[in-house]
Amino acid sequence: MSARVVTLAFSGVEAVRVDVQVQFTRGDPKFFLVGMGDKAISESRERVRAAFVGMGLSLPARRIIANLAPADLPKEGSHYDLPIALAIMAAMGIVPPDALEGWAAVGELALDGRITAVTGALPAAVAAGGMGLGLICPEACGPEAAWAGETRILAAPSLIALVNHFRGTQVLSPPEAGQMLDGERVPDLRDVKGQEHAKRALEIAAAGGHNISFIGPPGSGKSMMAARLPGLLPPLTAEELLQTSMIHSVAGLIAKGQLTRARPFRSPHHSASMAALTGGGLKAKPGEVSLAHNGVLFLDELPEFGTQALDSLRQPLETGEVVVARANAHVRYPSRFQLVAAMNPCRCGHGGPGKGACGRAPRCQTDYQGRISGPLMDRIDLQVEVPPVTAADMALPAPSEGTAEAAARVAQARRLQSDRARASGREGVAVINSLAEGDWLETIADLEASARALLSRAAEAGGLSARGWTRTLRLARTIADLEGVESIRRVHVAEALIYRRVAPGVASAVTPAALT
Numbered sequence: 001m002s003a004r005v006v007t008l009a010f011s012g013v014e015a016v017r018v019d020v021q022v023q024f025t026r027g028d029p030k031f032f033l034v035g036m037g038d039k040a041i042s043e044s045r046e047r048v049r050a051a052f053v054g055m056g057l058s059l060p061a062r063r064i065i066a067n068l069a070p071a072d073l074p075k076e077g078s079h080y081d082l083p084i085a086l087a088i089m090a091a092m093g094i095v096p097p098d099a100l101e102g103w104a105a106v107g108e109l110a111l112d113g114r115i116t117a118v119t120g121a122l123p124a125a126v127a128a129g130g131m132g133l134g135l136i137c138p139e140a141c142g143p144e145a146a147w148a149g150e151t152r153i154l155a156a157p158s159l160i161a162l163v164n165h166f167r168g169t170q171v172l173s174p175p176e177a178g179q180m181l182d183g184e185r186v187p188d189l190r191d192v193k194g195q196e197h198a199k200r201a202l203e204i205a206a207a208g209g210h211n212i213s214f215i216g217p218p219g220s221g222k223s224m225m226a227a228r229l230p231g232l233l234p235p236l237t238a239e240e241l242l243q244t245s246m247i248h249s250v251a252g253l254i255a256k257g258q259l260t261r262a263r264p265f266r267s268p269h270h271s272a273s274m275a276a277l278t279g280g281g282l283k284a285k286p287g288e289v290s291l292a293h294n295g296v297l298f299l300d301e302l303p304e305f306g307t308q309a310l311d312s313l314r315q316p317l318e319t320g321e322v323v324v325a326r327a328n329a330h331v332r333y334p335s336r337f338q339l340v341a342a343m344n345p346c347r348c349g350h351g352g353p354g355k356g357a358c359g360r361a362p363r364c365q366t367d368y369q370g371r372i373s374g375p376l377m378d379r380i381d382l383q384v385e386v387p388p389v390t391a392a393d394m395a396l397p398a399p400s401e402g403t404a405e406a407a408a409r410v411a412q413a414r415r416l417q418s419d420r421a422r423a424s425g426r427e428g429v430a431v432i433n434s435l436a437e438g439d440w441l442e443t444i445a446d447l448e449a450s451a452r453a454l455l456s457r458a459a460e461a462g463g464l465s466a467r468g469w470t471r472t473l474r475l476a477r478t479i480a481d482l483e484g485v486e487s488i489r490r491v492h493v494a495e496a497l498i499y500r501r502v503a504p505g506v507a508s509a510v511t512p513a514a515l516t
Contacts, residue, residue, distance in 0.1 A: 003090035003097065006104040006133060007083035008124050009075050012286075012331045013246045015120070015127030017104075019069045020080070022087035027063035033084075035068025038076035047078075047109045048085045054113035055160050060092060074329055076283055079118040082107030082136065085159060099166040103154070104128040105136040113159045121145040122249040125153060126242075136162070142175030143257025144249060147242075178257025186231035187224075190402030194393030195221050201384045201499060203406050205338070206232035207413040208433035208478030210471075211317070211379060213302065213341040215369075216386030218349045222342035225386075226298045227265075229340060231403040232410050233296075235261035240294040243334060247293055251286050264295030266337075270304035278312045279333055284324045289316045290333035302343040303371040310376055313339070317379045320435075338434075339380065345369070381434070381471050382499040413481040420444060433478045437470065445473055450490040458497050472496045 002023040008015040018035075031045045052059055066084050068075055083105040089095045106124050107115040121141035125148035128135040134152030137145050142155025155175040156162045164170035189199060198214060202225050205212040214222035236244060245259050268276060268288045279287035289297060299305060316322045320336035346365040348358050358364050377383070414432065421431035424443065436444060447455070455472065458464050464472060475496035476488045483492075 001091045003087045003100075005083040005087040005090065005100050006131075007080060007106060008104055008120075008127055009073060010077070010120050010123065010250060011329065012284075012333045013123050013243075013250055014332075015123050016073065017127075017131060018073065018075065018080075020083040020087045021067045021069055022084070022091050023065050023067075024060060024062040024091055025065065029059075029061040029063065031059065031064045031066070033066050033068075035066075035071045036074055037068055037080070038074075040078045041068070041075060041080050044078070044081045044084055044109075047081050047111065048088065050111040051081075051085060051109040051113040051159055052088075054111060055163075057094070059088070064088065077118070077120075078108040079106040079120070079124075081109040082115060082138075082159075085109060086136075086162070089159075089163065094163060095166050102133055103136050104131070104133045107136070107138045107141075107156075109159070115139065115156055115158055115162075117141050119252040120250045122147055122254070123246045125151045126246065139175075141257075143178035144254050146175045146177040146257065147245065147259060178254075178259065181258050181260040181262075183260045183262025186403065187228055188402045189225075189228045189231065189406055190398050192221050192224050192228070193396055193399070194389050195225070195386060198225055198384050198386050199406075201382045202229060203232065203410060204475070204478055204482065204499075205229070205340075205382055206406075206410045207482050208381075208417075208474065209338050210381035210434045210475060210478065211339040211341075212382040212384065213343065213377075213380045214384050214386045215343055215345055217344060217388050220386045220388050222386055223300055226296075226300070226340045226342055228403060229296055229298075229338075230263055230265045232407045233263050234411055234414055236263055236294060244294045247286050247290050247333065251291060253291070264292050264337075265298065266292040266295070267298040267300065270299070270301045272305070272309065274306065274309040274312045277309050278316065278322045278335075279324045279331075284326060284329075284331040286333045287322070289313065289322055289335040289337055292337040293334050295337060296340055297337045298340045298342075300342045302341040303368055307371060307373070311373055314375055314379065317376075336435075341380065343369070343372075378465055378467050379471075381475050384499065409482060412484070413478065416481045416484070433474045433481070436474055436477070441470065441473060444477055445488060446486060447473075447476075447488045447493075448490065451476070451488050451493045454490050454493050454497075464500070468500060472500055475499060 005020045007018050007020055009018045033042060033045055049059060086100060086105055090097055090100055106118055108118050110116050115138040117138050117140035121137050121144045125135045125145035129148055129151030134154060135145055136154045139155045139157040142153055145153045153175055154172060156172055165172045201212060206229060216222055241261060244264060248254050266288045275281050277288050279285060279290055316335040322333050322335045324331040346358050346368040350358050417431050417433060459469055476492040479492040479495055480488045
């Protein structure tokens with residue numbers, strides 16, 4: 001007697017088909033699990049045995065072999081309990097042999113036969129639908145799996161409920177998708193007094209999806225402005241929502257199937273390890289860079305992070321994905337995020353001239369900022385110096401413009417980018433300016449002669465690397481989009497160069513006249 005049930009193995013956010021093959025043979029009544037499973041899978045035997053006892057059943061007094069095929073694919077997790085139990089019941093004749101055709105199953109078993117929640121229900125449902133299968137999952141995972149669209153979902157509270165459903169005595173209803181939440185309320189940009197230059201840079205960063213860093217003494221409003229960036233960003237598109245939610249599903253961050261169109265905002269502590277930032281650990285879980293996919297990664301006190309951890313961000317910042325390497329597999333996670341960093345000018349926080357200035361300046365300042373490698377800083381498009389907020393600033397009334405007004409300008413600039421891409425037949429491609437490259441960047445640049453001359457002069461003076469040239473061009477394109485003009489003018493390039501903090505030798509190229 002034998003039976004087969006389809007289940008899924010996870011590799012990042014991708015799900016791979018696995019066949020659970022069960023066979024009863026003659027010999028000692030033992031239960032063998034084969035197929036390169038981890039510790040959680042080897043313990044499935046006892047959970048399945050106890051769940052059968054909870055239903056008033058017992059395993060047959062035969063030699064039971066459960067094979068997870070393909071055998072050379074590493075498998076981990078407790079979601080194999082349910083397909084193993086279903087395959088055994090099908091071989092015993094408890095479930096009609098053809099009832100499980102057209103279904104994949106994931107779920108962990110409690111000792112009393114209940115089916116408990118597992119992570120990854122959404123990517124499992126998407127993968128099952130792509131294979132032309134429905135998905136059997138725990139009742140608690142039903143609202144999450146139902147977001148997969150046309151995939152048939154069967155969400156059961158227990159094994160006995162599944163048996164009754166397949167026998168036709170108690171039919172289970174399809175689950176409804178969970179709620180779409182608005183997300184947490186984002187603080188208003190109107191709360192920030194003064195710092196008009198920094199707020200302008202934040203708006204530019206939001207409009208083009210550019211990386212930005214704030215450098216200034218404690219209390220100058222760096223973290224306040226970073227926390228207000230999500231309010232300037234447009235909501236997730238349907239495609240971005242699915243991508244982000246699948247990562248959060250694998251990480252177990254979706255509660256009751258509730259999704260949100262608000263962009264992720266992740267703010268790890270500076271003690272975070274490299275594995276915590278980029279992913280890894282025992283089961284190669286997604287890290288902060290992947291949990292921030294299509295959103296914002298905020299790194300406060302940037303120089304306090306480990307050097308190795310910071311440099312591990314260079315690959316995902318450039319490629320939009322991170323690869324967690326293992327001896328027997330490579331796990332890929334998407335990680336297209338917008339980096340926002342904040343840092344003090346030196347360890348004491350008061351580097352530079354003025355009252356309370358650091359007594360070890362400029363060496364303290366140089367040593368502290370030197371913890372951040374040049375290649376990482378080269379990937380940050382806007383490097384903004386934030387001066388202290390004065391008493392005069394605090395005495396001013398609240399600014400007339402806040403998040404709503406700035407967000408409207410950001411939305412208009414993003415519509416320009418989207419319309420430009422649509423007119424060129426680039427639908428479905430990431431079209432924000434920070435991702436433009438190659439021929440597409442040359443197409444959208446449209447530099448006026450004076451603007452190109454200024455950019456060339458800055459590059460010749462040694463203030464721009466090849467990457468810096470590209471990122472300055474992207475930044476100037478965004479500044480022009482905020483003004484609603486098609487051509488990039490000299491003033492746009494000049495402002496972009498200021499934010500890039502070019503070398504002192506290039507300062508003469510960016511004169512006040514260039515900004516007029």
